[in-house]
Amino acid sequence: QITLKESGPTLVKPTQSLTLTCTFSGFSLRASGVGVGWIRQPPGKALEWLGFIYWDDDEAYSPSLKTRLTITKDTSKNQVVLIMTNMDPVDTATYYCAHSRLTYDVFNGYNRKSRFDYWGQGTQVTVSS
Amino acid sequence: EIVMTQSPATLSVSPGERATLSCRASQSVSSNLAWYQQKPGQAPRLLIYGASTRPTGIPVRFSGSGSGTEFTLTISSLQSEDITVYYCQQYDNWPLTFGQGTRLEIK
Numbered sequence: 287q288i289t290l291k292e293s294g295p296t297l298v299k300p301t302q303s304l305t306l307t308c309t310f311s312g313f314s315l316r317a318s319g320v321g322v323g324w325i326r327q328p329p330g331k332a333l334e335w336l337g338f339i340y341w342d343d344d345e346a347y348s349p350s351l352k353t354r355l356t357i358t359k360d361t362s363k364n365q366v367v368l369i370m371t372n373m374d375p376v377d378t379a380t381y382y383c384a385h386s387r388l389t390y391d392v393f394n395g396y397n398r399k400s401r402f403d404y405w406g407q408g409t410q411v412t413v414s415s
Numbered sequence: 416e417i418v419m420t421q422s423p424a425t426l427s428v429s430p431g432e433r434a435t436l437s438c439r440a441s442q443s444v445s446s447n448l449a450w451y452q453q454k455p456g457q458a459p460r461l462l463i464y465g466a467s468t469r470p471t472g473i474p475v476r477f478s479g480s481g482s483g484t485e486f487t488l489t490i491s492s493l494q495s496e497d498i499t500v501y502y503c504q505q506y507d508n509w510p511l512t513f514g515q516g517t518r519l520e521i522k
Contacts, residue, residue, distance in 0.1 A: 401449035
């Protein structure tokens, strides 16, 4: 059974950095073709993809947030960490981490652009002074 | 960036009726399209991937179709627990993008 859970501060001040941890079970980030993504959802709004980290340490980020995001992993702890710098009130949202099983074909290898198979419950982050 | 447009924004359906939700991509995404269901206060749940494949455990009343730029999620016989919000997502191009959602409501 795959589960994920996000943790971190519920309130951050403008210009501060946000660090969120995703702790997961039921899969390994050492296994080929596995990724963990981050997605956020402002109150009452749609979902926005933030970034991905993969089993082979590769990363992918939303171009609009790339300069502010870092995603790392600790496979020994089954954790993925999201760091977002220079937080602003518009970054107020519920932040989700999610598991992805990448598709594979013999010509192109793993397709790192993926859907999200299992999601954490989300963690609410408010940016306010 | 590929823009995903869902229609209608709100759909009124009676229990037992068929619900048809649409998702349009601003350019072709092949079959790299997923649908999610999100209930209030909960995380999204994957309903469909590859435009038409149901993950294990998803009821058969949920089906997906389409390719290229036009996609449909059909709920064949609406149950009360299906009254919530649905999102589509393309994973053909960077950045990954989601639609704005369709909310189902009771007619």
